[in-house]
Amino acid sequence: MKNIKLFTFLAAILILLVACKKEENNPSVAETGTVKLMLTHRWDANNSTNFLLDLPLVHPVTNDTLTFTTFNYYLTNVRLKKADGTWWVHPESYFLVNLSDTTSFELAIPNVPIGTYSAMEYTLGVDSLRNVSGAQGGALAISNNMFWSWSTGYIMTKAEGISNNSSSGSFSFHLAGFEGPDNVVTKRTFDFITQIPLTVKNGKIIEVHYLVNPMHLWDNSPSVSVLNNIATTGNNAKVMAKTFYNSIIFDHFN
Amino acid sequence: MKYSSLLVIGFSFLVFFSCKKESTTPTVTPFAFVKPAHFPAPNYTFVGNEVTQDRFDLGKQLFYDPILSLNNTVSCAKCHDQAHGFSDHNIKFSNGVDGTLGERNSPALSNLAWYPNFMWDGGVNHIEVLSVAPITNQLEMKETIANVVAKLNASTNYKTKFKKAYNIDLITDQYMLKALGQFMGMLVSSDSKYDRVYTGKATFTASEENGYTLFKTNCVSCHAEPLTTDFSFRNNGIDTQFTDLGRGQITQNASDNGKFRVPNLRNITITYPYMHDGRFFTLAQVVDHYSNGIKQSTTVDPIFQNTTGFNFSPTEKLDLIAFLKTLTDNTYLANPLYQK
Numbered sequence: 139m140k141n142i143k144l145f146t147f148l149a150a151i152l153i154l155l156v157a158c159k160k161e162e163n164n165p166s167v168a169e170t171g172t173v174k175l176m177l178t179h180r181w182d183a184n185n186s187t188n189f190l191l192d193l194p195l196v197h198p199v200t201n202d203t204l205t206f207t208t209f210n211y212y213l214t215n216v217r218l219k220k221a222d223g224t225w226w227v228h229p230e231s232y233f234l235v236n237l238s239d240t241t242s243f244e245l246a247i248p249n250v251p252i253g254t255y256s257a258m259e260y261t262l263g264v265d266s267l268r269n270v271s272g273a274q275g276g277a278l279a280i281s282n283n284m285f286w287s288w289s290t291g292y293i294m295t296k297a298e299g300i301s302n303n304s305s306s307g308s309f310s311f312h313l314a315g316f317e318g319p320d321n322v323v324t325k326r327t328f329d330f331i332t333q334i335p336l337t338v339k340n341g342k343i344i345e346v347h348y349l350v351n352p353m354h355l356w357d358n359s360p361s362v363s364v365l366n367n368i369a370t371t372g373n374n375a376k377v378m379a380k381t382f383y384n385s386i387i388f389d390h391f392n
Numbered sequence: 393m394k395y396s397s398l399l400v401i402g403f404s405f406l407v408f409f410s411c412k413k414e415s416t417t418p419t420v421t422p423f424a425f426v427k428p429a430h431f432p433a434p435n436y437t438f439v440g441n442e443v444t445q446d447r448f449d450l451g452k453q454l455f456y457d458p459i460l461s462l463n464n465t466v467s468c469a470k471c472h473d474q475a476h477g478f479s480d481h482n483i484k485f486s487n488g489v490d491g492t493l494g495e496r497n498s499p500a501l502s503n504l505a506w507y508p509n510f511m512w513d514g515g516v517n518h519i520e521v522l523s524v525a526p527i528t529n530q531l532e533m534k535e536t537i538a539n540v541v542a543k544l545n546a547s548t549n550y551k552t553k554f555k556k557a558y559n560i561d562l563i564t565d566q567y568m569l570k571a572l573g574q575f576m577g578m579l580v581s582s583d584s585k586y587d588r589v590y591t592g593k594a595t596f597t598a599s600e601e602n603g604y605t606l607f608k609t610n611c612v613s614c615h616a617e618p619l620t621t622d623f624s625f626r627n628n629g630i631d632t633q634f635t636d637l638g639r640g641q642i643t644q645n646a647s648d649n650g651k652f653r654v655p656n657l658r659n660i661t662i663t664y665p666y667m668h669d670g671r672f673f674t675l676a677q678v679v680d681h682y683s684n685g686i687k688q689s690t691t692v693d694p695i696f697q698n699t700t701g702f703n704f705s706p707t708e709k710l711d712l713i714a715f716l717k718t719l720t721d722n723t724y725l726a727n728p729l730y731q732k
Binding site: 223269270271272273274279280281283285287288289290291370371372 | 421440441514515516517518519520521524536537540541564566567569570573642644677725
């Protein structure tokens with residue numbers, strides 16, 4: 139009798155524990171590591187110059203002398219391709235890279251399941267869903283000044299500065315557009331060499347380095363003496379954003 | 393043995409209660425968004441911003457508080473006064489910070505949860521981001537979002553209220569915007585005489601009835617029932633040349649120049665002046681326009697092509713106005729829920 143009581147008591151406690159487990163902080167048993175996107179900003183045709191704000195830079199093609207005062211862009215929706223061909227998706231994957239804040243050049247993606255990944259994909263710009271879903275937080279907060287209030291939508295890339303080549307003495311490119319023919323949002327997939335995949339190890343950080351070169355804004359766009367301002371969606375914005383986004387290259391792992 | 397089964401039952405109860413948080417849904421609160429039975433499904437359903445009294449009250453406090461403007465001088469309510477159907481005080485253009493004049497007439501606000509987009513040109517796509525426009529507009533509140541957030545965080549009153557409403561310790565623009573969005577989404581006008589007739593609870597006078605017939609014949613293709621707008625962008629023939637491109641400014645498509653969102657006509661009697669630039673001060677002028685004043689232009693609506701209007705008789709004009717007056721919703725205009 140006594141034993142049965144004790145047994146029932148213990149069983150009940152066990153039930154209690156199990157039933158309420160969901161509420162406890164249950165440390166994940168899966169082994170994970172951190173992937174860090176490392177963005178290096180360069181200038182010149184062979185990425186030989188550091189791209190910095192408040193420094194006169196000569197564009198190798200247009201010959202404009204450009205001193206950038208602001209350079210911000212969104213990098214979002216990071217995914218990793220697993221060995222079986224399916225994708226691991228980083229949840230809430232929104233980063234605002236701000237050239238005046240070097241900490242924003244390192245995008246940490248924690249809790250990535252260990253293993254090898256054959257490709258990384260991310261989006262330059264903010265997906266259309268987040269442009270139409272009301273007030274957002276974090277990197278997408280409106281206080282980050284990357285938002286149009288008069289025609290709702292995120293400014294995907296913002297480049298501002300001064301230049302004597304511009305008739306106004308300055309330039310301002312707010313590249314936006316998330317739908318239809320004016321969509322600038324660009325998905326990039328980087329396939330890694332089969333022999334050297336992205337390898338995530340338990341508790342370790344693996345860095346994935348990319349070269350980002352704002353010179354490429356002008357691959358198919360004219361000198362600031364011709365076009366010094368973009369403040370609406372349209373072909374000008376699209377051409378400028380696309381050549382820049384498509385120029386980003388994978389450099390190495392670390 | 394009996395004893396132990398009792399123990400098991402007892403513990404089962406304990407399990408039930410200790411896990412209560414997970415298993416029971418919150419009891420129905422009396423405070424909720426109620427869709428009027430004769431209205432279609434709303435566009436905004438408060439997803440991620442579920443309606444609570446605390447959130448609504450907070451949104452209302454923000455709406456009436458000039459803290460959202462530079463120098464704390466202009467509140468939303470200054471240009472959107474409940475007594476005027478949440479439009480401005482009978483003026484063409486509103487004064488912003490430092491008395492600066494705006495460029496469009498302040499629209500009346502009601503039934504915003506049904507709007508697919510906002511502003512005369514439809515440039516804003518969501519009720520939660522709407523407030524960014526007036527707050528940052530140089531001709532309106534002339535403030536920065538970051539500044540507003542800093543001011544709110546410096547207020548213990550607001551910190552307490554945001555904590556209560558959204559359970560956040562640090563106020564962010566996201567939640568300020570959600571609170572304002574909630575207040576605006578809850579502004580429902582559905583108890584005008586028109587609504588009561590529509591739902592079989594009242595009857596029109598002969599003149600109103602005749603006006604309603606004229607309205608159904610000539611106006612509902614744009615001012616669709618029961619919301620009195622189909623939310624499309626149209627050129628109703630008020631100009632031959634456009635000083636304000638309207639929808640065209642947003643789409644950058646010349647075929648949209650001079651088009652404006654078909655306005656909601658609720659409480660129209662008291663929301664004068666009329667049109668995006670407040671050019672008409674009386675409903676008689678509006679009706680005269682539709683009767684004989686239509687101007688031709690490249691984008692004038694097909695309904696108005698090659699005509700000066702519907703050519704109403706003097707009685708028809710009066711009947712139409714009598715009908716428009718039934719769109720006044722005194723329950724809405726005097727609703728203490730929306731008062732400061």
